[in-house]
Amino acid sequence: METKQNKLVSVLKYLFLIAASFVVFFPIYSVFIGAFKTQVEYYQSGMALPHDFFNFDNFKRVMKIGKLGSSFWNIGIIMVISLAGNIIFGTMVAYALGRFKFKLRAPIMALYLGAQLIPTITTQVSTFSVIKAFGLYNTMGAPILLYLGADVLQIVIYLQFINSIPKDLDESAMMEGASLFKIYRSIIFPLLAPATATLVILKSISIYNDFYTPYLYMPAQKLRVVSTAIYSFVGPNAAQINVISAGILIIFIPTVVLFLFLQKYIFSGVTSGAVKG
Amino acid sequence: MFNNLSYKNQRTLILFGFLLIPVALLLVLSYYPALSLLYYSFTDWTGVGWDMNWVGFDNYKEIFTRPEIFASFKVNAYYFIGGLVQTALALFFAVILSGKLKGRNVFRAILFLPYVLHSVATVIMFKNVYHMEYGSLNVFLGAIGLESWQQSWLGNEHLVNFSLAFISMWKFMGLSMIIFIGALQSIPGDMYESAKIDGANSWQQFRYLTLPSIRSVLELQLILTLTGALAAFEIPYVMMLGANGTSTFVIQTVDTAFKFQKAGLASAMGIVLMLFVVVIIFIQRKLLPGGKD
Numbered sequence: 046m047e048t049k050q051n052k053l054v055s056v057l058k059y060l061f062l063i064a065a066s067f068v069v070f071f072p073i074y075s076v077f078i079g080a081f082k083t084q085v086e087y088y089q090s091g092m093a094l095p096h097d098f099f100n101f102d103n104f105k106r107v108m109k110i111g112k113l114g115s116s117f118w119n120i121g122i123i124m125v126i127s128l129a130g131n132i133i134f135g136t137m138v139a140y141a142l143g144r145f146k147f148k149l150r151a152p153i154m155a156l157y158l159g160a161q162l163i164p165t166i167t168t169q170v171s172t173f174s175v176i177k178a179f180g181l182y183n184t185m186g187a188p189i190l191l192y193l194g195a196d197v198l199q200i201v202i203y204l205q206f207i208n209s210i211p212k213d214l215d216e217s218a219m220m221e222g223a224s225l226f227k228i229y230r231s232i233i234f235p236l237l238a239p240a241t242a243t244l245v246i247l248k249s250i251s252i253y254n255d256f257y258t259p260y261l262y263m264p265a266q267k268l269r270v271v272s273t274a275i276y277s278f279v280g281p282n283a284a285q286i287n288v289i290s291a292g293i294l295i296i297f298i299p300t301v302v303l304f305l306f307l308q309k310y311i312f313s314g315v316t317s318g319a320v321k322g
Numbered sequence: 323m324f325n326n327l328s329y330k331n332q333r334t335l336i337l338f339g340f341l342l343i344p345v346a347l348l349l350v351l352s353y354y355p356a357l358s359l360l361y362y363s364f365t366d367w368t369g370v371g372w373d374m375n376w377v378g379f380d381n382y383k384e385i386f387t388r389p390e391i392f393a394s395f396k397v398n399a400y401y402f403i404g405g406l407v408q409t410a411l412a413l414f415f416a417v418i419l420s421g422k423l424k425g426r427n428v429f430r431a432i433l434f435l436p437y438v439l440h441s442v443a444t445v446i447m448f449k450n451v452y453h454m455e456y457g458s459l460n461v462f463l464g465a466i467g468l469e470s471w472q473q474s475w476l477g478n479e480h481l482v483n484f485s486l487a488f489i490s491m492w493k494f495m496g497l498s499m500i501i502f503i504g505a506l507q508s509i510p511g512d513m514y515e516s517a518k519i520d521g522a523n524s525w526q527q528f529r530y531l532t533l534p535s536i537r538s539v540l541e542l543q544l545i546l547t548l549t550g551a552l553a554a555f556e557i558p559y560v561m562m563l564g565a566n567g568t569s570t571f572v573i574q575t576v577d578t579a580f581k582f583q584k585a586g587l588a589s590a591m592g593i594v595l596m597l598f599v600v601v602i603i604f605i606q607r608k609l610l611p612g613g614k615d
Binding site for chain 1: 327329332333335336337339340341343344345347348349350351352353354355356358359362369411414415418419423429430431432433434435436438439440441442443446447448449450451453456458459461462464465492497500501503504505549552553555556560572575576579580585588589591592593595596599600603
């Protein structure tokens with residue numbers, strides 16, 4: 046009796062999981078098959094598999110008309126510079142706040158926490174004038190500057206990590222006469238690497254995904270990033286649906302690859318941020 | 323590098339050098355915009371040039387007296403309802419997937435997958451799914467003999483906001499689920515053992531052991547759902563440009579500022595939204611019993 050009931054429960058569990066997986070894959074399957082179909086085929090064949098999985102015409106066309114190559118290049122540059130700055134500033138702040146007691150420590154923590162309360166999307170009206178005042182409008186400098194600052198999540202994750210690094214390490218380095226800067230550079234910074242890995246992955250995904258910042262601050266055609274490039278496919282001069290499908294698929298690939306290989310880091314980053322935040 | 327300085331001086335130097343730029347960035351890019359937003363909200367600034375006149379509370383009066391501005395919060399309500407369903411589903415699957423189950427890591431990865439997919443591309447993908455004639459949803463319903471269920475998912479004004487809120491659920495359910503799984507795993511297993519010995523059934527274990535242990539995470543998720551729903555923007559903007567009754571409060575704010583060039587009014591709308599968020603978080607932190615301080 047007992048085992049029969051358990052069996053029923055696990056069958057039910059699998060049914061729910063399979064149903065949910067179906068819901069996840071259904072839209073992805075639709076764009077996947079659509080990307081390999083010709084236009085006529087797209088409208089006639091419904092959900093059937095494409096005739097020819099080696100039909101890469103849509104991919105070639107979307108790379109060309111959407112100028113996806115330069116969009117990937119642009120977002121790549123923005124990501125590399127902002128992430129580098131992010132890591133340097135984030136670890137520096139964590140070192141200063143995590144290792145020293147000083148008067149402004151609590152107020153600075155409060156500043157970071159308080160900033161989370163400000164919904165960034167609604168302050169764009171005035172952020173816009175700051176960016177213009179710096180002369181960064183319609184340059185890559187605008188998103189880079191906006192992504193550069195460390196956020197609370199980052200500070201919290203780094204602080205958690207730095208607290209788990211024994212202070213003895215710092216002290217014995219000091220006995221040997223190492224400067225504080227050297228302690229940061231050759232002890233703290235390297236030991237924060239696992240947290241850095243997690244943060245780099247999460248930040249990469251969020252910068253890659255961000256639509257609003259490039260849309261608002263870099264309308265110039267040659268500065269298009271992936272988000273604004275795919276956005277330009279819809280609307281009045283929309284491309285054909287099968288060509289768009291190919292574009293969607295190409296744009297999906299980088300983060301999916303990242304996820305498949307670095308799942309562990311993504312999951313740990315997402316949970317530690319939420320549980321402590 | 324600073325070997326010739328005393329540690330006390332080094333400390334001062336490090337604190338200044340390491341905090342100056344990051345804190346300056348924070349002040350210039352978060353606090354200054356928020357404060358100037360407050361100032362603009364009392365002016366008739368157009369957003370172009372720097373001419374502006376002080377108008378007192380006129381903008382705020384306009385927000386609360388022009389019904390179409392406040393009515394847009396009705397659209398946000400769909401995203402809130404979607405968020406509640408999403409949180410419930412996430413908790414359900416988190417409970418299933420934190421128990422012993424073959425293939426649980428595969429299912430975790432599958433359900434989380436939508437979160438890592440590019441967000442604008444996801445919305446456009448759903449545009450193809452929801453298409454009236456050729457969209458895969460209606461094609462699928464036709465193929466399994468449910469023609470009567472076929473709908474104009476984006477054209478029907480009673481349905482469109484549900485269709486859009488569903489995209490948000492589809493994308494973020496896995497994220498909430500992984501967060502719940504993290505919280506569930508921090509409950510020590512022997513607590514369940516002793517509950518079982520005391521004769522608690524699965525529901526009782528969930529109600530009296532699991533739920534109280536993950537309470538703070540659950541609360542945080544609900545707050546994020548609420549603030550996320552208030553700030554809903556990207557999905558209805560990319561999909562519909564806010565047309566067909568899908569304009570959320572933030573879309574209205576953005577249009578007011580950049581399309582109608584009423585930056586003063588838009589700033590007041592931004593301040594109203596910010597106040598809502600602050601009040602909600604304040605209620606959670608201070609007023610809910612047992613909330614985090």
